[in-house]
Amino acid sequence: MLRFLTAGESHGQGLVAIIEGIPAGLALTAERIDRDLARRQLGFGRGGRMKIESDRAQITSGVRHGLTIGSPIALLIGNRDWDNWSVKMAVGPVGEPVETARSPRPGHADLAGALKTGQRDIRNILERASARETAARTAVGAVAKTLLSEIGVTIISHVVQIGSVTTGGGRPEADAADKIDSSPVRCLDAEATVAMVEEIKRAAEAKDTVGGIFEVIIYGCPPGLGSYSQWDRRLNANLCRALASIPAIKGVEVGDGFDLGCRFGSEAHDEIAHDSRRGYFRTTNRAGGIEGGMSNGEAIILRAAMKPIPTLGAGLKTVDIVSKEVTTALSERSDICALPAAAVIGEAMAALELAGAALEKFGGDSLVEFKRNVDGYLEQIKDS
Numbered sequence: 001m002l003r004f005l006t007a008g009e010s011h012g013q014g015l016v017a018i019i020e021g022i023p024a025g026l027a028l029t030a031e032r033i034d035r036d037l038a039r040r041q042l043g044f045g046r047g048g049r050m051k052i053e054s055d056r057a058q059i060t061s062g063v064r065h066g067l068t069i070g071s072p073i074a075l076l077i078g079n080r081d082w083d084n085w086s087v088k089m090a091v092g093p094v095g096e097p098v099e100t101a102r103s104p105r106p107g108h109a110d111l112a113g114a115l116k117t118g119q120r121d122i123r124n125i126l127e128r129a130s131a132r133e134t135a136a137r138t139a140v141g142a143v144a145k146t147l148l149s150e151i152g153v154t155i156i157s158h159v160v161q162i163g164s165v166t167t168g169g170g171r172p173e174a175d176a177a178d179k180i181d182s183s184p185v186r187c188l189d190a191e192a193t194v195a196m197v198e199e200i201k202r203a204a205e206a207k208d209t210v211g212g213i214f215e216v217i218i219y220g221c222p223p224g225l226g227s228y229s230q231w232d233r234r235l236n237a238n239l240c241r242a243l244a245s246i247p248a249i250k251g252v253e254v255g256d257g258f259d260l261g262c263r264f265g266s267e268a269h270d271e272i273a274h275d276s277r278r279g280y281f282r283t284t285n286r287a288g289g290i291e292g293g294m295s296n297g298e299a300i301i302l303r304a305a306m307k308p309i310p311t312l313g314a315g316l317k318t319v320d321i322v323s324k325e326v327t328t329a330l331s332e333r334s335d336i337c338a339l340p341a342a343a344v345i346g347e348a349m350a351a352l353e354l355a356g357a358a359l360e361k362f363g364g365d366s367l368v369e370f371k372r373n374v375d376g377y378l379e380q381i382k383d384s
Contacts (some may be wrong), residue, residue, distance in 0.1 A: 012082065
């Protein structure tokens with residue numbers, strides 16, 4: 001019921017996104033989308049591209065007089081760097097020879113993509129495989145977050161580890177977003193923040209890169225989203241797929257994740273309680289808000305591990321795909337650490353999956369109908 005597509009290359013004219021399935025009557029402005037686009041550009045360790053781009057979304061269809069009208073919403077994000085690439089990335093033929101890229105980076109899509117498509121210029125692969133595409137995902141994710149906010153769902157993210165530096169634990173509350181964003185690495189632990197910045201500086205001095213782990217937390221999600229009936233409708237599976245689709249993400253877990261495999265059942269599961277005010281609730285949340293493929297009413301906790309970015313200043317050894325000679329991998333303007341930005345993209349992808357699950361559960365061609373269905377369901381389960 002909710003789907004989206006993106007198009008565009010890293011150094012092309014811009015990025016395009018279309019999202020379909022948003023009910024009519026949702027208040028939506030470009031300014032709301034731009035706030036998340038700006039958050040995606042935050043973080044100590046970002047590269048020179050962030051000094052060039054100042055992403056802004058243009059809504060070209062699906063919205064009239066500030067409200068969605070029920071038709072597909074089209075978004076356009078221009079690339080300011082296009083001026084420097086208008087010949088190299090021209091859509092039509094050009095009269096002058098253009099330098100080709102032939103040195104695939106270990107850890108990137110370059111070589112596998114070239115082999116898959118039979119092309120000898122990895123520029124044709126890396127331009128689309130680039131994480132620049134995630135600006136479009138962030139934009140459509142902001143639309144999904146706007147819809148979810150109408151039913152009391154809040155999504156935030158924070159960094160819990162960069163390189164070898166981890167936080168002291170603790171989980172931010174739903175209203176902590178601004179405080180998180182004020183940190184240079186989007187981390188609430190002040191002591192860990194200082195150490196994380198130093199870790200990034202060490203990587204930069206060595207012409208290296210560094211990854212880490214971020215966490216996405218979803219507050220206010222009603223129980224029952226997703227399904228136990230089929231594998232492809234399980235909410236945990238779809239959320240994990242969504243986060244794993246972000247470039248450089250190599251691992252995703254829900255709740256206590258892999259740690260649960262090291263415990264006895266009595267230490268792994270969340271006991272159930274009930275009171276007249278809260279209804280059913282869990283006394284702990286090791287499951288991360290999802291049981292049996294469905295949300296259970298607790299906060300949904302997702303954690304993703306991001307590998308170091310494969311574009312290194314020093315460059316790793318590789319093979320020229322034309323001459324087959326040993327060479328140094330392609331090195332372009334890149335980030336040292338993009339983990340704080342990846343966490344914001346994680347919010348967007350989680351929002352898109354969750355909004356889709358909510359629309360599947362509650363339906364509604366208008367926002368009024370959608371919210372009425374949600375309210376009726378919550379009233380129904382209150383005394384169950």
